[in-house]
Amino acid sequence: xxxxxxxxxxxxxxxxxxxxxxxxxxxxxxxxxxxxxxxxxxxxxxxxxxxxxxxxxxxxxxxxxxxxxxxxxxxxxxxxxxxxxxxxxxxxxxxxxxxxxxx
Amino acid sequence: xxxxxxxxxxxxxxxxxxxxxxxxxxxxxxxxxxxxxxxxxxxxxxxxxxxxxxxxxxxxxxxxxxxxxxxxxxxxxxxxxxxxxxxxxxxxxxxxxxxxxxxxxxxxxxxxxxxxxxxxxxx
Numbered sequence: 001x002x003x004x005x006x007x008x009x010x011x012x013x014x015x016x017x018x019x020x021x022x023x024x025x026x027x028x029x030x031x032x033x034x035x036x037x038x039x040x041x042x043x044x045x046x047x048x049x050x051x052x053x054x055x056x057x058x059x060x061x062x063x064x065x066x067x068x069x070x071x072x073x074x075x076x077x078x079x080x081x082x083x084x085x086x087x088x089x090x091x092x093x094x095x096x097x098x099x100x101x102x103x
Numbered sequence: 104x105x106x107x108x109x110x111x112x113x114x115x116x117x118x119x120x121x122x123x124x125x126x127x128x129x130x131x132x133x134x135x136x137x138x139x140x141x142x143x144x145x146x147x148x149x150x151x152x153x154x155x156x157x158x159x160x161x162x163x164x165x166x167x168x169x170x171x172x173x174x175x176x177x178x179x180x181x182x183x184x185x186x187x188x189x190x191x192x193x194x195x196x197x198x199x200x201x202x203x204x205x206x207x208x209x210x211x212x213x214x215x216x217x218x219x220x221x222x223x224x225x226x
Binding site for chain 2: 066090
């Protein structure tokens with residue numbers, strides 16, 4: 001059904017991309033955003049969802065988070081991807097508390 | 104229409120079939136959590152058993168206000184009789200169904216132990 005990565009089934013280890021930890025992906029993703037993408041998108045795309053291929057710096061962008069994710073998977077199969085929301089500190093929230101302010 | 108039941112901890116629970124690699128699937132009990140704005144959370148052991156492929160890493164704000172980088176893996180679930188591709192946020196907090204999966208549906212909960220849970224299309 002999927003073109004699966006050969007991730008070893010070790011459930012007590014945090015699952016991740018076969019070549020990068022989530023810390024590496026997040027670090028590289030944020031860095032690429034700050035250095036290469038932010039100045040192009042922050043003015044007109046605040047609040048939109050952004051998925052960055054951290055190996056190439058290419059990205060997908062849009063208001064619909066499900067659509068942006070699916071486009072990124074189709075365009076960058078198997079790539080280490082970092083997802084974020086422009087002008088916000090998170091993609092989403094888990095757990096009930098005061099709602100995140102809209103950008 | 105999806106039917107479930109409120110458990111002894113007074114959480115609304117529905118049954119969910121999760122598909123993985125090589126024809127594997129598991130049926131799990133999921134808590135319907137309206138405080139979660141995504142689609143689905145899954146525990147790491149289940150992600151490993153089903154060999155769900157990595158999707159991406161994203162930051163999420165947790166209930167205590169911390170922002171945490173979390174991995175998302177790709178899966179397919181049976182939702183209201185149809186297969187649906189879903190991104191599953193990998194956390195240890197059990198299986199949660201969130202507001203993104205409920206989009207287009209009405210959620211009804213009889214908020215007592217044993218109470219009915221109904222998720223019905225809005226149109």
